[in-house]
Amino acid sequence: MRLSIARGVLFPLALSAVAAGAFAGPVHAQDTLPSVTGLPSQIAVTPVTQSGVKQPRQLRLSVAAGERVPKEYVLRLDLSGLEGVADVDAAPCDVVAGLATCRIKVTDPDRVPGASVSLTLRAATGSKPGDSGVLRVTGEADGHALKATDAAVEIGGANLVTAGGRLPGKSGVGDTLPIPMSFRNVGSLPASGVLMAFRFTEGSKPAGRFANCEYGEHSSFQEKHYVLCAFDVDVPAGAEFRLPEEAAVEVGSAAFNELVQVSVFPDAPGMREYLRGGHPYERGSGAELKLREAAEGATAYGNDTNWESTYYVSNSADLSVSGAEISGKVGDVVVADLGLRNHGPAWLGDVQDPTEFASLHVELPDGVAVVDLPKHCAPGTSGAYYCRLGPLASDAELSFPFKLRMEKPLKETRGKVRVRQAEWSGYDKNASNDSADISFTITAGTASPDASATPGAGTTGDATGEHSPGTASPSAAAPVGDEPDDGGLASTGTGLAMWSAALAALLVAGGIAVRVAARKRRA
16 A cells, blocks of 8 residues: 655645535634544545546545644554455555554644645445445544544545636736636536635635635635635536636735635535534625536546646735844853844745745854854854745744854954845845844953843844744744855845746746746756
């Protein structure tokens, strides 16, 4: 058996409940209760065809505890209930006597918030439509036991898969973009009712509020806006439906690199609880959103229940830094609390590739030694220090407390902190606030126990290496490596022409060519 670990940001299908025709009231998030996500209560697997082909059904399991991502978890998959019904691809998990044990460490939840376990189910040889079994999942997350989760696996049944085009590669703030998505029932039985879950990133939001949909927001800018809709419609085997033009995304003021994702499920028993996830939602008050029948056979479908598309928005963000004024005696240990802020309007990040959009660069004068670095910072190769940044919300405000020792009298009394944006980006046109001084005043006498570091204007935070309460955005800095090669990062306010060239590559190659070309230029 084989199982793979997916590093990409996935649609965590632990959402609020939707009901066909009627909805429950708001549900409050259960912040401390870890639960398995990505495991629907009903799973239809396509029967073995007459030619012997076994169509795969793919699942992606992870763990969530409200808005919090566990740092480490173990999933135990009891496969014994599927013997003779479905074969499960479950390596590199340890598989012993029908039990697959999967150990996951989320090393960087800020940049990869949804590391997951990928499962592939196929109908077992000799199985026939109507055969069924149970897949049970248990485990622990950060030392807390997970609630046992069961999924009924049936050969045949209703199985809805998605297809569709891409959203326009370049859009502007205020645009409304219809979602070009359709779905087909590739199962052997009709689906009586359909549930659809929509997910939008920070700068995108649903264009309308419909009576058969519920709306909610999460704290993560990568999973900001959710819409859950129920459709009281029968979908016979082989039938196809598509979203109407009214199902659209509105490009918001914070938009930059955006992702829209839609998942579709039959309205089976337990599916609404599976989609609930403990988050609060409000029902829409407009007209009902209605599906439209599509011409059968006009679209090619795969085996994915999710449709997604990225799109890029011409927008800007203004990153600024703040330095510090430090005084003390030779031998004193002080803290330089350096600050970074995103003044927006755009958020910065890419939900499909955690390539950094900016880094913080800190230079210190000779005679000042670093005793302790802030979290997510490291020394570079030229004596400077770098804090590479992960995604930043449009109002992100972060602090970087550097713990320093003044070892000797200083010839040069000023250091420098500056923010650099990626060479290929060019989103920051204001270079006036990209750098700030770190000034040192050495007073006469021996080291004092109460030496102080006075933050510069706008700085916040403490000396713990964590973001100050009330100032940190939902985003956070990401782990760093060595100092980038010369030219790898350009000072903010430059690189517009290069970003335009990269955008052209994005439109042609779906986004991957942008980052490949940028890295080649840096090399």
